[in-house]
Amino acid sequence: MFFELQHTAPGGAARAGRLSTEHGVVETPVFMPVGTAATVKGVLHRDLADDAGARIVLANTYHLYLRPGVRVLEEAGGVHRFCGWERAVLTDSGGFQVFSLADCRKITEEGCRFASHIDGSSHMFTPESVIDTQRSIGADIMMAFDECPPGTADREYATRSLELTHRWLDRCWEQYERTEPKYGYRQSLFPIVQGVVYPDLRERSAEYVSHFPADGYAIGGLAVGEPAEDMYSMIEVVNAVLPGDKPRYLMGVGTPANILEAIERGVDMFDCVMPTRNGRNGMLFTTQGVINIRNERWATDFTPLDPAPVSFVDTAYSKAYLRHLAISGEMLAAQIASLHNVAFYTWLTGEARRHILDDTFAQWKPLILEKITRRL
Amino acid sequence: MFFELQHTAPGGAARAGRLSTEHGVVETPVFMPVGTAATVKGVLHRDLADDAGARIVLANTYHLYLRPGVRVLEEAGGVHRFCGWERAVLTDSGGFQVFSLADCRKITEEGCRFASHIDGSSHMFTPESVIDTQRSIGADIMMAFDECPPGTADREYATRSLELTHRWLDRCWEQYERTEPKYGYRQSLFPIVQGVVYPDLRERSAEYVSHFPADGYAIGGLAVGEPAEDMYSMIEVVNAVLPGDKPRYLMGVGTPANILEAIERGVDMFDCVMPTRNGRNGMLFTTQGVINIRNERWATDFTPLDPAPVSFVDTAYSKAYLRHLAISGEMLAAQIASLHNVAFYTWLTGEARRHILDDTFAQWKPLILEKITRRL
Numbered sequence: 001m002f003f004e005l006q007h008t009a010p011g012g013a014a015r016a017g018r019l020s021t022e023h024g025v026v027e028t029p030v031f032m033p034v035g036t037a038a039t040v041k042g043v044l045h046r047d048l049a050d051d052a053g054a055r056i057v058l059a060n061t062y063h064l065y066l067r068p069g070v071r072v073l074e075e076a077g078g079v080h081r082f083c084g085w086e087r088a089v090l091t092d093s094g095g096f097q098v099f100s101l102a103d104c105r106k107i108t109e110e111g112c113r114f115a116s117h118i119d120g121s122s123h124m125f126t127p128e129s130v131i132d133t134q135r136s137i138g139a140d141i142m143m144a145f146d147e148c149p150p151g152t153a154d155r156e157y158a159t160r161s162l163e164l165t166h167r168w169l170d171r172c173w174e175q176y177e178r179t180e181p182k183y184g185y186r187q188s189l190f191p192i193v194q195g196v197v198y199p200d201l202r203e204r205s206a207e208y209v210s211h212f213p214a215d216g217y218a219i220g221g222l223a224v225g226e227p228a229e230d231m232y233s234m235i236e237v238v239n240a241v242l243p244g245d246k247p248r249y250l251m252g253v254g255t256p257a258n259i260l261e262a263i264e265r266g267v268d269m270f271d272c273v274m275p276t277r278n279g280r281n282g283m284l285f286t287t288q289g290v291i292n293i294r295n296e297r298w299a300t301d302f303t304p305l306d307p308a309p310v311s312f313v314d315t316a317y318s319k320a321y322l323r324h325l326a327i328s329g330e331m332l333a334a335q336i337a338s339l340h341n342v343a344f345y346t347w348l349t350g351e352a353r354r355h356i357l358d359d360t361f362a363q364w365k366p367l368i369l370e371k372i373t374r375r376l
Numbered sequence: 377m378f379f380e381l382q383h384t385a386p387g388g389a390a391r392a393g394r395l396s397t398e399h400g401v402v403e404t405p406v407f408m409p410v411g412t413a414a415t416v417k418g419v420l421h422r423d424l425a426d427d428a429g430a431r432i433v434l435a436n437t438y439h440l441y442l443r444p445g446v447r448v449l450e451e452a453g454g455v456h457r458f459c460g461w462e463r464a465v466l467t468d469s470g471g472f473q474v475f476s477l478a479d480c481r482k483i484t485e486e487g488c489r490f491a492s493h494i495d496g497s498s499h500m501f502t503p504e505s506v507i508d509t510q511r512s513i514g515a516d517i518m519m520a521f522d523e524c525p526p527g528t529a530d531r532e533y534a535t536r537s538l539e540l541t542h543r544w545l546d547r548c549w550e551q552y553e554r555t556e557p558k559y560g561y562r563q564s565l566f567p568i569v570q571g572v573v574y575p576d577l578r579e580r581s582a583e584y585v586s587h588f589p590a591d592g593y594a595i596g597g598l599a600v601g602e603p604a605e606d607m608y609s610m611i612e613v614v615n616a617v618l619p620g621d622k623p624r625y626l627m628g629v630g631t632p633a634n635i636l637e638a639i640e641r642g643v644d645m646f647d648c649v650m651p652t653r654n655g656r657n658g659m660l661f662t663t664q665g666v667i668n669i670r671n672e673r674w675a676t677d678f679t680p681l682d683p684a685p686v687s688f689v690d691t692a693y694s695k696a697y698l699r700h701l702a703i704s705g706e707m708l709a710a711q712i713a714s715l716h717n718v719a720f721y722t723w724l725t726g727e728a729r730r731h732i733l734d735d736t737f738a739q740w741k742p743l744i745l746e747k748i749t750r751r752l
Contacts (some may be wrong), residue, residue, distance in 0.1 A: 013621050025699060037700070037701075037704045037706055038700070039701055039706050040707065041706065041707060041709070042707050042708065044689070044692075044711065044712070045692060046688065046692060063704075066702040067700060067703065068675065068696070068703075072675060072676055072696065072700070075678070076676075076678055076694075076696065081678070082678075082694075082695065082696070082697055082700075083693075083697050084693050084697060101689055133534070143670075159381055159747050168563070225504070230423045242505060263414045287518075299444065299448060300447075300448055300451045300452075302451070302457070302458075312422065313420070316420075316460050317419060317459075317460050318452075318458075318460065319459055319710050320444070320448065320452065320458070321414075321460060322415070323461050324414070324443060324444040324458075325413075325415055327444075328413045328439075329417050329441065330416050330417065330712075331417060331710065332417065332418065332419070332420070333416045334707065335418070335420065335707075335711065336420070
């Protein structure tokens with residue numbers, strides 16, 4: 001994988017770049033739609049690629065390990081061939097899921113024992129095993145195994161957790177170097193910076209991970225309950241340390257505002273379930289502001305979903321029709337809203353990129369932010 | 377609306393025709409996907425038109441009357457503009473739904489009082505009101521209001537019900553003639569033949585409806601619990617009476633086998649929820665036979681969904697991937713299976729049409745039937 005830093009905003013940290021994978025080029029800043037179980041919920045791959053313009057999607061090691069399982073993925077020849085997605089894939093290591101989804105857990109030095117949220121069966125993830133599993137999945141970008149403490153964790157817990165995450169990173173990297181890709185194309189491994197909201201811990205973690213000659217670095221453990229301002233200041237602390245010539249991925253973030261603030265602070269890659277999850281609940285992020293499509297006020301609004309369309313659905317369907325579908329519990333509502341929202345997120349990061357390259361990001365950001373965060 | 381009978385199979389009753397509506401030409405035999413609430417569940421309109429090739433969809437007066445309601449549909453300028461579907465629409469009169477879905481009911485000479493399945497609110501449908509509602513919906517083809525007795529109804533009930541349906545038809549027709557389309561294009565009204573499985577009642581009903589100068593005629597009250605052979609013989613009885621130069625619509629039918637048998641007996645139009653409902657449950661109708669995609673045997677079958685593709689999803693996705701989605705409860709499974717199945721039904725009726733025009737229907741039918749009804 002090769003990252004070319006193309007441009008940095010004058011007097012700022014916002015960056016535009018190009019990430020070349022063996023499954024295509026990804027222009028940054030980029031939003032990666034979340035395809036937990038190798039499906040971005042409610043969106044056909046063709047529409048994800050051709051309409052929403054997604055160049056890379058995220059899948060979850062935890063979910064794919066449980067279903068369909070490593071054997072099926074290996075027989076398929078990796079996740080791309082399994083699900084029919086020819087562009088890039090990044091896999092989360094499963095750390096976040098075993099701590100949040102799996103109902104039992106026991107964290108030891110060795111790793112984490114957890115109970116499947118599907119059938120309660122007992123499994124163990126270790127730094128080595130999650131690398132092996134990610135080799136079997138065959139993502140272009142793999143993530144290190146980390147513990148992800150809550151945003152309210154005290155300093156003592158945060159320090160212990162960080163040290164464990166660093167020791168796990170050592171083991172992940174060793175396993176990464178000991179093993180080969182299974183499907184003939186390169187797989188990168190991104191270390192993850194932790195440290196809750198403690199600037200010194202974040203700095204220490206950023207320094208630690210920077211010693212690994214990785215193709216990119218991730219910032220984890222943010223947007224997990226801490227105030228947004230703390231998140232932004234942690235990003236600043238971390239990005240002051242991380243190598244400037246490598247992509248930086250802010251995990252699981254966030255709202256359109258979060259993303260623009262993070263781009264301004266030098267983040268290149270994002271993922272978040274909001275476009276699809278909120279879409280399923282009837283929330284639309286549009287170029288004119290935020291819409292709760294279930295509101296009575298849209299009942300006879302026959303105007304397009306978004307007058308500045310980011311997806312073909314925006315002009316194909318009206319607000320009144322989408323409201324009718326949502327109120328009637330029709331699955332088409334979730335499909336339309338999910339595709340629109342994913343397209344909106346890719347549009348937003350694409351626009352940010354364009355303005356960075358034009359040296360107009362600083363002027364554009366407050367204007368677009370005011371516009372798209374309005375409640376309609 | 378104009379129907380041109382293009383060809384009838386030599387020595388048989390199978391027919392090919394062209395139905396011209398103000399929302400496009402519909403070649404027959406035709407399958408009309410069911411869009412109950414003005415959405416074919418799980419399928420984007422673009423894919424329904426361009427991929428599955430649907431030329432006409434069915435919507436339900438009962439559902440649209442309750443949600444979004446007549447006022448919204450009128451403000452939108454009719455159902456086509458409301459839902460963004462530019463091709464033809466047929467609306468069922470709501471008779472079947474008030475008897476099957478609405479939990480309370482009282483049938484009188486006047487009409488039917490029912491409780492909404494959504495909120496229990498009380499409503500009255502009369503022959504006049506369903507014509508008015510269908511005028512507001514703006515379907516290209518409207519259906520008469522009928523009582524639909526079960527397939528096991530005794531002769532006495534069947535006779536009384538039939539006579540009521542005929543008196544209701546008189547009132548529907550009067551209301552139809554008294555009223556005008558609201559959106560500037562012609563709306564046809566199809567009478568419905570009833571009579572359960574009693575040949576003399578079916579014949580009497582077919583004669584009765586034939587006196588109305590309608591653009592087409594429907595056969596109702598079949599596939600409601602009677603043996604398939606009874607259904608086929610009722611179709612023969614009815615089609616021997618109905619005018620040969622008008623389209624014949626067999627309501628709510630059915631399996632691929634039912635449809636081919638009915639085409640052979642001179643039916644031109646079909647609708648059924650099977651492609652979408654069974655699709656949501658993991659059943660695929662393919663050119664090679666019927667698949668229950670949830671079966672373990674597909675877990676590592678990475679071949680296309682259908683080797684003779686009827687939809688773009690057939691080669692975009694493998695059986696193993698679709699099984700994974702279905703087992704994981706992912707909505708994409710329902711989307712893929714629904715689109716495929718609807719495309720299969722339109723493909724099947726399109727193939728039947730082609731073989732009728734080629735004078736090869738009689739030879740083709742048993743071969744394709746054997747092939748597509750296999751359990752894989």
